[in-house]
Amino acid sequence: MFDVLIGNLTYLLRGAVMTLWLAVAVVTLGTLLGAGIGILAAVGNRIIRGTITAYIFILRGIPVLVVMFLGYYAFPALGLRVNTYVAVGFAQIVYVGAFTAEIVRSAILSVHPEQIAAAKSLGMRRTAILREVILPQAIRIAIPPLLNNALTAIKQTSYASVVGAWELTYAAREVVERTLASFQIFLGVMAIYFAICYPLSLLARWCEKRLMATH
Amino acid sequence: MPMIEIRDLRKSFGGLDVLKGISFEVEKAEVVVVLGPSGSGKSTMLRCINLLEDYHSGEVRIDGETVGYRINDGGRRIARPEAENAKVREKVGIVFQSFNLFPHRTAIENVMMGPVHVRHMAKSQARELAGGLLEKVGLADKAHQYPATLSGGQQQRVAIARALAMQPKVMLFDEVTSALDPELVGEVLIVIRRLAEEGMTMIIVTHEIHFARDVSDRIIFMDGGVIVEQGPPDRALASPSSERLKLFLRRYQGDYLAV
Numbered sequence: 001m002f003d004v005l006i007g008n009l010t011y012l013l014r015g016a017v018m019t020l021w022l023a024v025a026v027v028t029l030g031t032l033l034g035a036g037i038g039i040l041a042a043v044g045n046r047i048i049r050g051t052i053t054a055y056i057f058i059l060r061g062i063p064v065l066v067v068m069f070l071g072y073y074a075f076p077a078l079g080l081r082v083n084t085y086v087a088v089g090f091a092q093i094v095y096v097g098a099f100t101a102e103i104v105r106s107a108i109l110s111v112h113p114e115q116i117a118a119a120k121s122l123g124m125r126r127t128a129i130l131r132e133v134i135l136p137q138a139i140r141i142a143i144p145p146l147l148n149n150a151l152t153a154i155k156q157t158s159y160a161s162v163v164g165a166w167e168l169t170y171a172a173r174e175v176v177e178r179t180l181a182s183f184q185i186f187l188g189v190m191a192i193y194f195a196i197c198y199p200l201s202l203l204a205r206w207c208e209k210r211l212m213a214t215h
Numbered sequence: 216m217p218m219i220e221i222r223d224l225r226k227s228f229g230g231l232d233v234l235k236g237i238s239f240e241v242e243k244a245e246v247v248v249v250l251g252p253s254g255s256g257k258s259t260m261l262r263c264i265n266l267l268e269d270y271h272s273g274e275v276r277i278d279g280e281t282v283g284y285r286i287n288d289g290g291r292r293i294a295r296p297e298a299e300n301a302k303v304r305e306k307v308g309i310v311f312q313s314f315n316l317f318p319h320r321t322a323i324e325n326v327m328m329g330p331v332h333v334r335h336m337a338k339s340q341a342r343e344l345a346g347g348l349l350e351k352v353g354l355a356d357k358a359h360q361y362p363a364t365l366s367g368g369q370q371q372r373v374a375i376a377r378a379l380a381m382q383p384k385v386m387l388f389d390e391v392t393s394a395l396d397p398e399l400v401g402e403v404l405i406v407i408r409r410l411a412e413e414g415m416t417m418i419i420v421t422h423e424i425h426f427a428r429d430v431s432d433r434i435i436f437m438d439g440g441v442i443v444e445q446g447p448p449d450r451a452l453a454s455p456s457s458e459r460l461k462l463f464l465r466r467y468q469g470d471y472l473a474v
Contacts, residue, residue, distance in 0.1 A: 112315075114311065114313060114315045115315060115317065117262075117267050117311070117315065118311065118315035118316075118317070118374075119317075119328075120267060120301070120304060121265055121267060121304055121307070121308070121309045121378070122304070122305075122328060122329035122332075122333055122377070122378070122381055123301045123302065123304045123305035123329065123333040123381060124301070124328070124329070124332055124333055125297070125298065125301055125333075126297065128332045128333070132317075132328065132332055133317055136319045137317075137318065137319055140319070
């Protein structure tokens with residue numbers, strides 16, 4: 001029954017490699033973008049905060065699939081021709097960035113205000129307070145939700161297939177069209193996605209334990 | 216010139232007037248204890264001195280320099296830039312009721328924070344200074360422990376060492392023993408008394424009446440955002456002239472039926 005899966009496994013694994021590349025790009029750049037925006041949202045002036053809040057709220061209210069389509073069609077609409085992966089990656093980075101920004105922003109704000117008072121009272125300046133007091137504590141708070149966010153981002157790369165970016169899910173659909181063995185193939189795809197995400201789930205658990213231990 | 220000069224200090228939160236015109240001076244090496252019921256504005260007053268709380272009118276001077284504002288040639292009140300406020304805070308150490316140690320740093324790293332990140336002292340030199348201060352507060356053996364593993368009394372002594380590391384001219388204590396178990400209060404008060412004996416200029420907000428009598432040169436009693444009475448401890452505590460201070464002392468000296 002699973003011969004068809006085994007026979008097409010190499011092809012699927014090649015798709016998985018593309019998925020991994022896409023995931024690494026989206027998670028890294030999305031997290032960096034989101035972290036920067038999240039910090040700005042916590043320390044910036046009213047205009048900056050307002051702009052970022054709008055960005056976060058808008059992206060939060062849109063399904064990732066729609067963001068994918070928008071990202072894909074935005075470039076041609078602007079008269080630009082870009083590689084499908086770039087368009088897909090861009091859309092996903094913007095999407096992941098919004099969720100990351102919200103996590104980072106709320107982690108920074110959840111550092112107790114008296115910590116800032118204590119740092120100020122020593123004569124510390126704004127940047128030193130942010131760097132030495134706020135961010136180290138905020139990171140501890142943010143790491144578990146950020147890892148969770150990364151897991152979601154990895155799985156969301158499968159939406160790239162709908163606009164024709166070839167990766168694991170797209171490869172699977174091709175194989176299904178050829179073999180008609182939908183169930184077996186997608187069972188295999190499920191196992192591959194799980195294998196990609198499982199180590200990150202374990203890392204999240206491990207971090208959680210470590211962080212509990214130091215507080 | 217007095218070390219601390221407060222003139223007609225006023226502050227309100229929303230519509231609530233918390234400080235309704237506070238004026239007093241503290242001389243160099245003088246120890247002033249501020250007593251008063253909760254909500255009387257003591258902590259707010261203390262936090263205005265190093266501008267952790269902004270104030271609406273009046274004037275605070277540390278060592279002759281105005282805090283938070285300066286008056287321009289036209290007599291208008293101009294807010295000082297944050298860098299100047301930070302400069303003033305370097306001269307004023309404060310210890311909080313809730314310790315507020317940095318939980319991600321060990322005891323000695325907490326004490327090194329100011330010297331390294333404000334004074335830009337070399338780490339090795341800061342470590343030496345911090346080690347000496349921890350020894351002074353009796354915690355040399357806890358230097359590498361994180362705050363979470365220390366008792367409340369120990370944490371508060373680290374907090375005192377952290378403030379002293381900036382070699383402040385003035386120390387402010389904001390109900391520093393109120394969050395401690397009774398058996399841990401003594402170890403903190405002993406450290407503060409030693410500072411008083413060394414000639415540190417201090418304002419101490421506390422509910423420890425015996426300690427106040429013991430350590431202070433002057434008692435200030437606040438209620439409802441004003442100074443109700445002040446004087447040397449033997450007079451203010453033994454024969455208070457105002458009804459409100461009498462009542463306050465009766466309550467705090469264990470007469471729980473006094474209303």
